[in-house]
Amino acid sequence: MIKVAVTAIWLTWAAGVFTAAAQDLSNKGKEFWVGYGHHQQMETGGNNSQNMELYFSADEKPAHVTVTVYGTTYKEEYDVPAHSVVTSKIIPKGLPEYMFDCRLYSRPVSYGGTGSEGVFTSKGIHIESTEPVVAYASIYSSSGTATAMLLPVATWGYSYVTSGARQVYSSGSGNDCYSWVYVIAKEDKTRIRIVPAAATRNGKEQGMSYDVDLQKGEVFQLLGAATTVKEGNDLTGTVVTSVANKEGHCFPVAVFSGSSNTEIACLSAGSASGDNMIQQVFPHYAWGTRYLTAPTSVDDNAAVKNANVFRIIVKDPATIVKKNGMRLYGLNGSYYEYQSSEADYIEADAPVMVAQYIPSQGTCDYVGKGDPEMIYLSPIDQAVKNISFLSSNKGSVETDYLTLIIPDSGLASLKINGALRAYTTTYAHPRLAGYTVVVRKWRAVNGQYTVESDAAFTAITYGLGNYDSYGFNAGTNIRNVSGMPVIKNSSSVQAADAYTCVQTPVQLGVYLRYQPQKIQWLLRQLAGMVTPAQDVTDNAPVASGTMVLNGVTYYKYVLPQTYTFTTAGMLSIPVLATHPSVETCNNTEQIAYAVEVRNALKAGFTIAYVNCEQLQEVSFTADSLFTDSTVVARWNWNIAGQENIQATGRQLQQQLQSGTYQVQLTAVSDAGCRADTLQEIVLTGKPAKPVFAIQAATPCPETEVDFTITSVQQDIVQWDWTFSDGATEQVPAPVKQFTYAGKYTIQLTVTNAQACSAVSDMQELMVYPFPVMDAGTSQIVPEGAWIRMNATAADSAAMQFRWTPAAGLSDARLLTPFLQVKGDQLYTLTVTDAHGCAASDSVRITMLKAVNVPGAFSPNGDGINDVWDIPNLAYYAGATVDVYNRYGQAVYHSSGYSTAWDGTMGGKPLMAGVYYYIIQLKNGYSQLQGSVCILR
Numbered sequence: 001m002i003k004v005a006v007t008a009i010w011l012t013w014a015a016g017v018f019t020a021a022a023q024d025l026s027n028k029g030k031e032f033w034v035g036y037g038h039h040q041q042m043e044t045g046g047n048n049s050q051n052m053e054l055y056f057s058a059d060e061k062p063a064h065v066t067v068t069v070y071g072t073t074y075k076e077e078y079d080v081p082a083h084s085v086v087t088s089k090i091i092p093k094g095l096p097e098y099m100f101d102c103r104l105y106s107r108p109v110s111y112g113g114t115g116s117e118g119v120f121t122s123k124g125i126h127i128e129s130t131e132p133v134v135a136y137a138s139i140y141s142s143s144g145t146a147t148a149m150l151l152p153v154a155t156w157g158y159s160y161v162t163s164g165a166r167q168v169y170s171s172g173s174g175n176d177c178y179s180w181v182y183v184i185a186k187e188d189k190t191r192i193r194i195v196p197a198a199a200t201r202n203g204k205e206q207g208m209s210y211d212v213d214l215q216k217g218e219v220f221q222l223l224g225a226a227t228t229v230k231e232g233n234d235l236t237g238t239v240v241t242s243v244a245n246k247e248g249h250c251f252p253v254a255v256f257s258g259s260s261n262t263e264i265a266c267l268s269a270g271s272a273s274g275d276n277m278i279q280q281v282f283p284h285y286a287w288g289t290r291y292l293t294a295p296t297s298v299d300d301n302a303a304v305k306n307a308n309v310f311r312i313i314v315k316d317p318a319t320i321v322k323k324n325g326m327r328l329y330g331l332n333g334s335y336y337e338y339q340s341s342e343a344d345y346i347e348a349d350a351p352v353m354v355a356q357y358i359p360s361q362g363t364c365d366y367v368g369k370g371d372p373e374m375i376y377l378s379p380i381d382q383a384v385k386n387i388s389f390l391s392s393n394k395g396s397v398e399t400d401y402l403t404l405i406i407p408d409s410g411l412a413s414l415k416i417n418g419a420l421r422a423y424t425t426t427y428a429h430p431r432l433a434g435y436t437v438v439v440r441k442w443r444a445v446n447g448q449y450t451v452e453s454d455a456a457f458t459a460i461t462y463g464l465g466n467y468d469s470y471g472f473n474a475g476t477n478i479r480n481v482s483g484m485p486v487i488k489n490s491s492s493v494q495a496a497d498a499y500t501c502v503q504t505p506v507q508l509g510v511y512l513r514y515q516p517q518k519i520q521w522l523l524r525q526l527a528g529m530v531t532p533a534q535d536v537t538d539n540a541p542v543a544s545g546t547m548v549l550n551g552v553t554y555y556k557y558v559l560p561q562t563y564t565f566t567t568a569g570m571l572s573i574p575v576l577a578t579h580p581s582v583e584t585c586n587n588t589e590q591i592a593y594a595v596e597v598r599n600a601l602k603a604g605f606t607i608a609y610v611n612c613e614q615l616q617e618v619s620f621t622a623d624s625l626f627t628d629s630t631v632v633a634r635w636n637w638n639i640a641g642q643e644n645i646q647a648t649g650r651q652l653q654q655q656l657q658s659g660t661y662q663v664q665l666t667a668v669s670d671a672g673c674r675a676d677t678l679q680e681i682v683l684t685g686k687p688a689k690p691v692f693a694i695q696a697a698t699p700c701p702e703t704e705v706d707f708t709i710t711s712v713q714q715d716i717v718q719w720d721w722t723f724s725d726g727a728t729e730q731v732p733a734p735v736k737q738f739t740y741a742g743k744y745t746i747q748l749t750v751t752n753a754q755a756c757s758a759v760s761d762m763q764e765l766m767v768y769p770f771p772v773m774d775a776g777t778s779q780i781v782p783e784g785a786w787i788r789m790n791a792t793a794a795d796s797a798a799m800q801f802r803w804t805p806a807a808g809l810s811d812a813r814l815l816t817p818f819l820q821v822k823g824d825q826l827y828t829l830t831v832t833d834a835h836g837c838a839a840s841d842s843v844r845i846t847m848l849k850a851v852n853v854p855g856a857f858s859p860n861g862d863g864i865n866d867v868w869d870i871p872n873l874a875y876y877a878g879a880t881v882d883v884y885n886r887y888g889q890a891v892y893h894s895s896g897y898s899t900a901w902d903g904t905m906g907g908k909p910l911m912a913g914v915y916y917y918i919i920q921l922k923n924g925y926s927q928l929q930g931s932v933c934i935l936r
Helices: 008-021
Strands: 028-034 050-057 065-067 075-080 083-087 118-120 125-141 144-149 160-162 179-185 190-195 211-214 219-223 240-242 253-262 275-280 288-292 301-305 308-314 321-323 335-339 343-359 373-377 384-391 398-409 425-430 435-443 445-463 469-474 483-489 505-512 518-521 536-537 545-549 554-565 568-571 575-578 587-592 594-598 604-607 615-622 632-640 647-648 652-659 659-668 672-685 694-697 703-709 716-723 736-737 742-752 757-759 763-767 779-782 786-788 800-804 818-822 823-830 839-850 880-884 890-895 913-920 928-934
Touching: 028 253, 050 065, 050 075, 050 384, 075 083, 083 445, 125 275, 125 384, 144 253, 160 321, 179 190, 179 211, 190 219, 211 219, 240 253, 275 373, 275 469, 301 435, 343 445, 343 672, 373 445, 373 469, 398 469, 483 554, 483 575, 483 587, 483 594, 505 575, 604 672, 615 659, 615 672, 652 659, 694 742, 694 763, 703 742
Parallel strands: 144 275, 144 469, 779 839
Antiparallel strands: 028 125, 050 083, 050 125, 065 075, 065 125, 118 219, 125 144, 160 240, 179 219, 179 253, 190 211, 190 240, 253 275, 288 343, 308 335, 308 343, 321 343, 343 373, 384 445, 398 435, 398 445, 425 435, 445 469, 483 505, 505 554, 518 536, 518 575, 545 554, 568 594, 575 587, 604 615, 615 652, 632 647, 632 659, 659 672, 694 703, 703 736, 716 742, 742 757, 742 763, 786 818, 800 823, 823 839, 880 890, 880 913, 913 928
16 A cells, blocks of 8 residues: 655645535535424324424525425425515425325324334425525424434435433323424335344334335324333434345435434433424435534623534444544443533544434523523534525524534634624634634524525534423535545646636546445536546555545545546546445445536736847736636746747747747646647748739820739738828728829838838839810801811821711811701710820701701790791891881891791781781891781
C-alpha cells in the first residue's frame, strides 16, 4: 500500500469536499413519503382527537405541491409562494369526518385487529413538488406536538438502525402508548428484513429476523409490546434492511421512529408529562464519526443552557465512541445514553447516529417550560451552508429557538433572515476549538426562517411552551460519506483542487473508506458535458495512496487519463463502488461525486510593435487577471511561425522576422484552471510601390476614366486615391469623371492590414475641352428652296462634322452643306476634335406652305366652321389681315393670325353677306385679296 503525507492545506480541502460533493442531497427535494404514525388518541379509550398536517417551505422559486394517498383517489394541491410556508389541510383520519383514513392504526387483537402492526395498504402519503421544497409532518393534539423533518426519496437508504425513547406513559385507561417504527416502500416488490430491538405488541420477538414484502406506497409498522400498565418496550436499535427480492433486486426505503406518547423523565419516570414523537431516521450511509452538540436554551433566557438527554446509536457494538475525548462505556444494546447541559464533542471510529432529547418539564434537571421531543443531529460531515426551516406556535408553544454550531470563520457572514449578527447570543464551543454556538430566540409564530453563511454549519430548531414542545433538525445534507471525490487540474501545482473549469484538463479520482473489489465510472451519462464520455470499469482497483481524515483511512483511486468538461455547473458523476461491507443486495453503492465546473476562464494579452520593418521588436504583455477578476498565477507562451518560441512570465519581448505567427498564451489560476488564448499576428514590411494605369476612351470632361492597379499587391486593405481637383477615392479601381478640361495629377497610397503604407509615383492626365461650335440659326424657307447651313466651328480644319439626319443635305460631313427644303426638320450637328471630344447643337428648318383662303364660314355657334380658319397663315411672321364690307368700311384687322376671325366687329356679329379681304404676307411674298361670305 502506498501512503502519502497529508498537509494542513490538504486536510482543509478534504474536510470541505464533502459539502461540495453532493449539494443536491439534502433535506430539500421534490418527492417525499410519510405515514400517519400511531398516536395515543387513536387507541380504544381515545377520541381520535389528534390531527396531522404537512408543511411545505419554498425558497427562491414558487412550488406547486401535490399530496396523494397512494392507492386511493385522495388528492390535494397547494401553491407555495417563494420564501413562504404553506400548511396542508388536515390529513384524513377516518369516519365520520373523513372518507379516507391514513392512520397507521388497527384495533387491538382482542377486538379482531392487528394491534396497529403489520402492512398497511392505501395509507402511504405521497408528496410531489414542481420545485425543491422542505417538507415537514406534524401530529398534534391538545396534549402536545411532534414535528418531523422529511427526507426526499433521493436520500433514502438500504440500512437503518432506529432511535426512539424509553416508553413510559399512560392515560390511565390502560396501555395506549407505544414506541413504534414504520417503513415505507416506494417501489413494488420491495423486500425488507426487520430485526426488532424488543418484543412487539403483536408478538414479534426481540432479535428475530422477519422478511416483509411491500408494494409501492405500502407501510409496515411495529409497536413495542407493553410491559406494564404504563411502560412498554423501547424499539431503539431496531434494524431495518432492504434485501434482495425473488428477482434479486433491492430498493431503498424510508424509516420513521417515534412514540404514541411518552415522557422523558430520567429517574422520575412514570409521573411526568408526555408528548408524542416522530422523526424520519437517517440512513446508515449518512451517519458520521464526529458530532458537535449544544444544549437547548431555557424558554425565557437564550443564554441559559438547559439539560438534555443524548443517545449515540451504533451499528457495530465494537465501535469505540468518545465524548469530549473520553471513551464511553455501558452500551445499552445499540446505544449509549447520557445527560448534559453543556456543548459536547462526540467522536467514533465507525459511523454513529446521535439523537438529542428535550425531557419532560420539571425532570432531568430541566429548567422552565417544555415537553419531550426527539431531534436527530447532523454529523459535522453533513453540515450545510444555507437552510430554510419552519417555525410554529402550534399548541401551547410560546418561544421558537434556533441553535446552530458554526466554524468561527463563518460567523462574520452568518445571516439569519437576511440580516448579519441577527443572533441573540453566542459562545465558543468548549470542546472543539474554532467553533461557535449561535442561539437565536423568537416569539413563536407560524412562518419560515432562513440561515446562510460562507461556512457550513449544523443546526436544530425547537419551540417551547407550557408542557408543550416541538423540535427537529433545521437542515442537513444527507449523503453517502463512504467516499468523496478528488480532482486535480493538470496545470495545478496542488495535490488536489476544489473545482475545475470548462476546457481545463482534469484528473478524476475518488477516496473510499474501503478497498473496493470494483469501481465503475458511468461517464457515458454525461455525454455532451465531458470528454471523453466513455464508461470505465476497474475490476481490480489498486489504490494510489491513502489519506487519514478525522481518524478514518481513505484509499485513493485515480483514472489514468485526463478529462475535459464542456458544461459549467455542479455536475454529478455516477461512481459505483463494490465491497462486501456495502449494505445493498449487490454490495454496490453510488458514491456522492459532484464536480464543481466553473465557466471557462478568459485572459487576453496585448501585442506592441513598430510594424513595416523587416526585423521587428515585438512586446507581449498578458493580463494579470482573468475576466472574472481571478488572479492569474502563471503564464506560458508558445509562438509558432517563422520561428518557434516557448517562454514563461507575464511579459515577453522578442525580435521577429516579418511573417505570420500563431501566438498562444496559456494562463493558469492558483486552482489550476487554464485559459488558452490564441491570436494570429502578421508582421509585414512596407508594401510594394503601387503602379497604376489610366484608361479613358475619350479624355474629355464628364467622361469616365478608369484607374487600374497594374502592380502585384498583397494583403492590401486600404486604397487612397488623391486627385488634383480635390477629389478622393478609397476603392481599388475607381472610375471618375472630370468636370472641367485641364491637366490633372493622380497619386495612390496603399495600406496593408498592419497599417504599413506605400505611395505611387505621381501621374498626369490631360482632359481636353469640348469643341466650340454653333449649328446656326433656325430658318423658315419656302418649299423647294435651296439654302446653305450657317453653322460655325472654331479650328474647323481639325474637326470632323456630322449632320443628322443626312437626307436632303448636299454632304452631311461638311460644316455648311446645302439643303433643298422639302419639309420641316430639326438638324443636329456633331463636331468631334482630334482627341475624340465631341459637341453637338441643333437648328430647325421650317418650310413655308401656300396659304389657301376659304371663301366662306358660318359663325352660328353650331361648332362647325364658326371661325374663318386660314391654313398655313400662321407660318408667315408679321402677316396682316384686313376685311372690308361692301361699302369699303374696315370690319376686321389682325397683325399675325394666331386667333381666327369669328365674324364679329367690336364684339358684335356682322350681318351675313359678302366681305372683301386683303392679306399682306410680307417678307417679299405676294399680297392675297378676295372675298369671303359670312353665312348665318
